[in-house]
Amino acid sequence: MADFAIRSGSIDVEEIMRHIRKRIRDKRGVDYTEQEIRELANVKLQRILDPTGVRSDLLKHFRERPKTTWPENYSFEKDTIYASTRGVVVFVRRLLRPVLKLLFSPNPLIDTLHKQSLINSHIEARLGGDHDALNYEILNNLVVEITRLRIEVNNLKMQVQSVNSRLDFDERRARALEGLVNPPVAATPTERKAKPDAEESGDGSSKPRRRRRRRRGTRRRTAQDGEMSQTAEANTKIVETENQEEPSPIAETAVAGSAQSAESSTEAPERPEAAIPRTPADGAADTKIAETENQEEPSPIAETAASAASAQSAESSTEAPEHPEAATPRTPADGAADTPEQ
């Protein structure tokens, strides 16, 4: 990433947009293709339409419905309006046909009625023979939609799990950082030096213990009250640490709510990227990323910024952008894609 530097001439807006779209796709988790959804839907459909299944009488029920009776269709051909059972009449009509055509043109009428008879036949066929097939199609479509929704629900469940695991980790990290900010007094080098002196003096063996107990007690009380200065200081550090992780801009309210409740004590920023459906791999990746914390890979643009900033000047490095997609799992291909496009 270090050699990815932004120079005005080297910017490729299309490339940046490709990166952005790829990141959005990655954050969405698994994008099922239409064909995959169809395949999944077919599996479910067979189960539902199995005669031994729960709804075995579904098709039967449809088939046994009383059929609508339609008036019989007519056939209308070119000579139908001139037809008669009597040959003479037919002959006279044929003879007078030019006279009739002088008065009006019967052709559009014949054409329309002919077409109408065809339409009637077609509709009759559709409503009669293919009725069950139509219902089957409707059922099929319903199942497709249900399957699609199931997939979406699964994605959301995985996403909630991922957020839960992240919250757990944050809590653990908060406790660990608290411990770092207030280390046990006995562990400090100055006290390690002081301890042997006290032991040598003979009467000081109980004093350090008493002090330690008092401090532990204080810490417990502080943690409970949440108002003492040491805890506040620790919280501030946690906030600072967490603020190094820039939230991704694709914010989602649903998950942000649960995240906020857990983080509200430290007033840490929301993690808006969480609501986009995520794969199970995301959870693991998130955990790893969270463990390494500051080794997270930034977004393509953020990487660009960070590397360019470090390459350019100390001042710009201080203004390097924060890393918005800290928890987004990235593939090695991302890194390759991020590398220079001079």
Add this chain to the structure above:
Amino acid sequence: MKLAVVVQRYGSDVNGGAELHARYIAEHLANHAEVEVLTTCARDYVSWRNEFDPGEDRVGNLLVRRFPVRHPRDPLIFDRWSHRVFEHRHSVAHELAWLESEGPTSPQLIRHLRRNASTYDFFLFFSYRYAHAYHGCRAVGPRAVLVPTAERDPAIGLSIFGPIFRGVRGIMYNSFEERAMIHAVAGNSKVRHTVVGVGSEIPSNIDADRFRQKFDIQQPFIVYIGRLDENKGCPELFQFFRNYASRVSGSLQLVLIGRSILQIPSHPRIRQLGFVSDQDKFDALAAAHALVMPSKFESLSMVTLEAWAMGRPVLANGSCDVLQGQCIRSKAGLYYKNYEEFAETLHALETNRPLHTALSVNGSEYFQRHYSWPVIERKYLEVLNHLKREEAQRMEPLPGWFGRRRSNIAPTRKTVDALPTGPALKFNRGSRAARRG
């Protein structure tokens, strides 16, 4: 060389895109040729009411001849005709009725053009879709040069404009996308043309702090400049920005500049300033973090060019081919097509300082290279000088009485939907070839 700029409205206080474009071009070409402006007495582009006095007038150093509009636009009739020609099979007569209902119809202006055509070398007609340009181009024939300012709307598919695009002497396109669209719809690639656009009048004393103090804006902000209208994509912008403000950014504001014809949502981080002076507009651009341009229908977007002139990156609606193409060619802007892209691109602009700087530098360079006034003037003069040496062709006549009434034209929306989409990025080579040809 004597030139006439023919435009639907003209005045120092008329700030529509095409009208301002025409004014800038007229004022700058006046340095190289004798220029007159021929226009109507209308000030309002919706009603075309006669508000200026007819006759001669002076705006700046230019002589302006104004002609009255015969009748104001009736929105109901116009809507009815629009529906007829855009959505149904129709005839040439229907399209002419649509044009008449759109206006501005000024028979006196057309009569003046017809009678005095020989006294001018060329007529520069602005905005192909209005009655003055259609009838004017037919009146002056081989002296007509068109600045179409065309957007991707159903009007471009009307069959009556095909002969105009094919019959004028030259066409000054605003963008490569506009040219690709008109070539596709009219098959007029043989007509001499160039992609030129327009420059801008950048004030010399621009002060970002002055703007911040005047309007009491201390937080970083992105700015939208233009009419606050549904057609400009403003409702979508408001929705996207509210989401962005609540979920991503803690401080970025959206500042809106321009007249509003829709309800602005009440939000602590959306500020509407209304119509401001040019000085304030440029101060705002200087103070802004970026310009946002949510419109899906633009033939050029002058304010985008002005933002680049001021060294500000642009966040544009990628659904507009022109804006997307401009962002890619200039390397000075990002674009979005949905909220996710809006959020990511805006976040990148907000937080990524080197990216922001690089886009800004590119924008400034792009403007200087393609849209500075010497470049624009040179392109116009080159085309006009070429046209003086070339032979003119006759414009195709309208069909006869029966032909005009035959309802055999497909709905124009279908025609426009079938046109190729996307930014026209490989057209530089094509344009040179066309010019040579």
